[in-house]
Amino acid sequence: MQEGNFTIIKNSDITSNLSNGAFRLYVLLKSYCYAEKDNCYPSQKTLADKLNRSIRTIQRYLKELVTKNIIRIRHRGSISNVYTLLRKKIGNNINNSVNKARNVYKSYKNTYKVDEFNNYNQRTYDYKDLEKKLTAWQRE
Numbered sequence: 001m002q003e004g005n006f007t008i009i010k011n012s013d014i015t016s017n018l019s020n021g022a023f024r025l026y027v028l029l030k031s032y033c034y035a036e037k038d039n040c041y042p043s044q045k046t047l048a049d050k051l052n053r054s055i056r057t058i059q060r061y062l063k064e065l066v067t068k069n070i071i072r073i074r075h076r077g078s079i080s081n082v083y084t085l086l087r088k089k090i091g092n093n094i095n096n097s098v099n100k101a102r103n104v105y106k107s108y109k110n111t112y113k114v115d116e117f118n119n120y121n122q123r124t125y126d127y128k129d130l131e132k133k134l135t136a137w138q139r140e
Contacts (some may be wrong), residue, residue, distance in 0.1 A: 007031040013087075019115065024051055025061040026070060029083050039090040068121040 007030055019027065028050055032040035048058045062083075065071045074082040 015029040016068075018068065018070075019061070021053065022061040023055065025058065026065055029071065030081075030085060030088070033085050033088060036092060037110070038092055039079045039082050039084040041076075041082045046080075 005025055009030070013023075013026070016023070024130060025047065026029045028047060029040060029042075032042055041128070044055050044058050044062075048055045053061075062071070062073060066073060069086060072086055074084070076082060
């Protein structure tokens with residue numbers, strides 16, 4: 001058994017109204033977009049070979065994913081296309097914004113002046129000794 005070769009899929013993606021082939025293609029594209037990457041660029045022939053389908057069938061699946069706003073395709077001429085997973089891109093943008101807000105919150109310093117007038121240790125008094133000195137002073 002081979003370990004470590006898996007792709008995490010959200011439950012909402014599993015139960016979506018995609019066709020089986022389009023779902024398999026989406027999972028394959030998602031496996032190419034590992035970690036923080038939100039785009040990949042495999043050729044249509046590579047995708048067809050991986051899924052054991054024809055290139056024309058892969059093109060139909062890609063069209064279905066584009067019409068449902070799951071991916072965006074940027075054509076690069078004779079080079080392979082760039083496929084951007086839109087849901088992952090939105091999630092990455094949200095996470096980046098949250099992390100920036102946390103960092104700003106942590107780096108925020110209090111701009112109010114801290115009053116240091118009463119910032120000293122309290123003295124300790126020997127009240128009996130003081131009383132003796134005061135009473136002796138009054139007698140004279």
